[in-house]
Amino acid sequence: MCGITGYLGGKDAYPVLVDGLKQLEYRGYDSAGVALVSDSGKLNVYKEKGKVSDLEDYIGDKDRSGHVGIAHTRWATHGEPCARNAHPHVSASGRFAIVHNGIIENYSVIKENLERKGYVFSSSTDTEALVQLIDYMSSRQESSDTVSILQAALREVVGAYAIALIDMEHPDCLYAARKSSPLVIGIGDGEFYLASDVNPVASYTEHVIFLEDEEIAQMCCGEPLRIVNLANDECRHEVTTVPKSLGKVQKGGFGHYMLKEIYEQPDCIRDCMRGRVNIEDKTVFMSAVHEHRDRLLSAGRFIIVACGTSWHAGLIGKQLFENLCQIPTEVAYASEFRYSNPVVGSRDVVFAISQSGETADTLAAVELARSKGAFVYGICNAVGSSIPRSTDTGSYIHVGPEIGVASTKAFTGQVTVLTMIALDLAREKHSIADSVYHEIVGELARIPYKMKSALRSDERIAALSGIFTYARNFIYLGRGYSYPVALEGALKLKEISYIHAEGYPAAEMKHGPIALIDEEMPVVIIATRNALYGKVLSNVQEIKARKGRVIAVVSEGDDVISRIADTVIEVPSSLECLDPLLSTIPLQLLAYHIAVCKGKDVDRPRNLAKSVTVE
Numbered sequence: 037m038c039g040i041t042g043y044l045g046g047k048d049a050y051p052v053l054v055d056g057l058k059q060l061e062y063r064g065y066d067s068a069g070v071a072l073v074s075d076s077g078k079l080n081v082y083k084e085k086g087k088v089s090d091l092e093d094y095i096g097d098k099d100r101s102g103h104v105g106i107a108h109t110r111w112a113t114h115g116e117p118c119a120r121n122a123h124p125h126v127s128a129s130g131r132f133a134i135v136h137n138g139i140i141e142n143y144s145v146i147k148e149n150l151e152r153k154g155y156v157f158s159s160s161t162d163t164e165a166l167v168q169l170i171d172y173m174s175s176r177q178e179s180s181d182t183v184s185i186l187q188a189a190l191r192e193v194v195g196a197y198a199i200a201l202i203d204m205e206h207p208d209c210l211y212a213a214r215k216s217s218p219l220v221i222g223i224g225d226g227e228f229y230l231a232s233d234v235n236p237v238a239s240y241t242e243h244v245i246f247l248e249d250e251e252i253a254q255m256c257c258g259e260p261l262r263i264v265n266l267a268n269d270e271c272r273h274e275v276t277t278v279p280k281s282l283g284k285v286q287k288g289g290f291g292h293y294m295l296k297e298i299y300e301q302p303d304c305i306r307d308c309m310r311g312r313v314n315i316e317d318k319t320v321f322m323s324a325v326h327e328h329r330d331r332l333l334s335a336g337r338f339i340i341v342a343c344g345t346s347w348h349a350g351l352i353g354k355q356l357f358e359n360l361c362q363i364p365t366e367v368a369y370a371s372e373f374r375y376s377n378p379v380v381g382s383r384d385v386v387f388a389i390s391q392s393g394e395t396a397d398t399l400a401a402v403e404l405a406r407s408k409g410a411f412v413y414g415i416c417n418a419v420g421s422s423i424p425r426s427t428d429t430g431s432y433i434h435v436g437p438e439i440g441v442a443s444t445k446a447f448t449g450q451v452t453v454l455t456m457i458a459l460d461l462a463r464e465k466h467s468i469a470d471s472v473y474h475e476i477v478g479e480l481a482r483i484p485y486k487m488k489s490a491l492r493s494d495e496r497i498a499a500l501s502g503i504f505t506y507a508r509n510f511i512y513l514g515r516g517y518s519y520p521v522a523l524e525g526a527l528k529l530k531e532i533s534y535i536h537a538e539g540y541p542a543a544e545m546k547h548g549p550i551a552l553i554d555e556e557m558p559v560v561i562i563a564t565r566n567a568l569y570g571k572v573l574s575n576v577q578e579i580k581a582r583k584g585r586v587i588a589v590v591s592e593g594d595d596v597i598s599r600i601a602d603t604v605i606e607v608p609s610s611l612e613c614l615d616p617l618l619s620t621i622p623l624q625l626l627a628y629h630i631a632v633c634k635g636k637d638v639d640r641p642r643n644l645a646k647s648v649t650v651e
């Protein structure tokens with residue numbers, strides 16, 4: 037939610053800032069803005085509604101000079117998306133310019149107090165309240181030291197913030213602070229980079245620092261980085277070296293990041309398994325599992341917390357943990373878990389799944405679980421993000437940066453990691469026979485190849501997608517391991533095509549949704565060959581009897597459902613517990629192509645942001 041960039045150094049700041057914003061657009065894209073300390077010493081602020089490219093068009097050949105600057109791409113929380121509400125916001129005196137990610141929860145109290153003191157507000161944002169508060173604090177302090185002004189202001193703030201600040205009394209410096217919203221500082225040769233995630237920074241330097249909660253960073257020309265906390269203690273940080281593979285991500289010839297990421301899945305899943313799955317002896321080794329073996333095996337139960345697509349992966353995780361490891365597992369939406377006063381204790385292990393590692397609700401669920409004594413295991417993609425840094429242990433999914441707002445490769449990466457954890461634990465626990473263990477691992481190792489062949493249905497799906505643009509509703513059905521896949525397929529369609537879609541366990545259809553079925557209603561059903569195949573076949577017949585239009589995802593060579601369904605999409609056969617890794621792919625492609633046929637902005641669907649850092 038909102039992306040921030042900042043730069044101070046020898047380069048022209050503008051291209052660095054805008055380049056960074058483009059990499060952060062997945063976090064929000066309803067307006068954008070930039071503030072630069074120009075070569076003539078003036079503060080230039082440019083803001084525009086829409087995407088970063090709209091901002092660039094608006095700026096055109098206006099004065100873009102300067103070596104110090106901050107920039108922002110917005111996902112609106114307070115105040116409609118428009119240039120007036122776009123960041124940076126400038127304080128009444130003109131001294132401070134700020135960009136902010138997060139929510140200032142007590143902004144209305146701050147605003148009212150400041151209005152009583154004569155401050156006039158020009159936007160409807162919570163951020164403007166913060167910059168005016170900083171301005172007010174500066175007027176009350178004798179010293180013009182920006183850090184102490186910021187400390188005084190931030191002590192008054194309730195909520196979440198990652199901020200970058202320019203103080204025109206110190207135009208050769210840049211300031212940053214964070215609480216519950218991410219901020220990364222890149223350290224170059226006599227220069228500093230700031231960003232909401234590591235990717236824009238990694239394009240320029242490998243040396244980064246992840247700012248911690250309630251810390252303030254001061255970056256000044258020719259001076260070393262200084263970090264203090266709100267209590268004014270100096271803070272020491274290890275400089276982290278980020279992998280060179282991070283950095284700018286391109287579409288690589290694909291029309292959209294989402295399609296590129298769908299196609300990357302065979303390679304990503306291979307990367308995810310690298311060093312963990314041994315193909316020769318068909319074994320799995322997850323270092324976190326072995327490091328904490330006893331803690332995990334002695335758990336009374338597992339609880340999985342996540343949001344959205346990651347929650348769907350968690351539903352598959354539950355089946356894996358229960359079927360393979362015989363460990364009772366609950367799955368909770370992180371947003372519900374955190375406010376439900378959950379009964380969690382020191383014998384519980386909580387798995388937190390998050391692509392971004394920054395989802396506010398999941399992070400809060402982690403903190404709550406730890407405060408209640410649970411052991412917390414993170415499953416994340418974004419390296420160095422907040423969740424992996426606040427859990428007891430974890431496993432990265434290693435699928436590389438996911439830019440498309442609709443999650444694709446992260447989902448299959450999460451399911452792969454959950455499968456490997458379950459297999460490793462099952463072996464340690466002897467809850468499955470060795471032969472079954474080796475059979476599943478062997479098949480898991482073949483999944484990347486099978487994903488490649490699942491992708492071959494792309495052309496057919498593209499061709500048939502045009503038929504469904506008329507639809508206003510879709511139903512997705514699946515049973516067992518395929519039920520979360522149905523939920524995920526429905527979510528993908530909703531997100532990017534804006535067609536209403538519901539996912540159900542196939543048998544639940546009779547308890548209500550069947551009333552919706554008529555000749556207009558497309559029903560996507562996952563009917564791969566497994567133990568529940570016969571039952572799913574009956575469900576297909578029930579839909580056809582009511583003239584529903586069935587699109588069935590079947591195992592290669594299926595000649596039963598293919599005779600009844602209107603359309604079949606084949607995926608390679610696999611073991612039941614690994615089916616989701618394959619049957620998800622046609623559903624991703626279906627959602628993608630329908631959205632493209634409808635002319636939707638696939639990578640930047642309306643109202644969404646990739647990283648939901650506010651609750």
Ligand code: F6R
Pocket residue numbers: 343344345346347389390391392393394395398441442443444527528531646647648
């Ligand atoms: C759907 C999607 C979202 C995320 C959810 C959680 O395509 O991307 O539903 O899955 O916002 O995000 P993370 O996994 O970053 O915690």
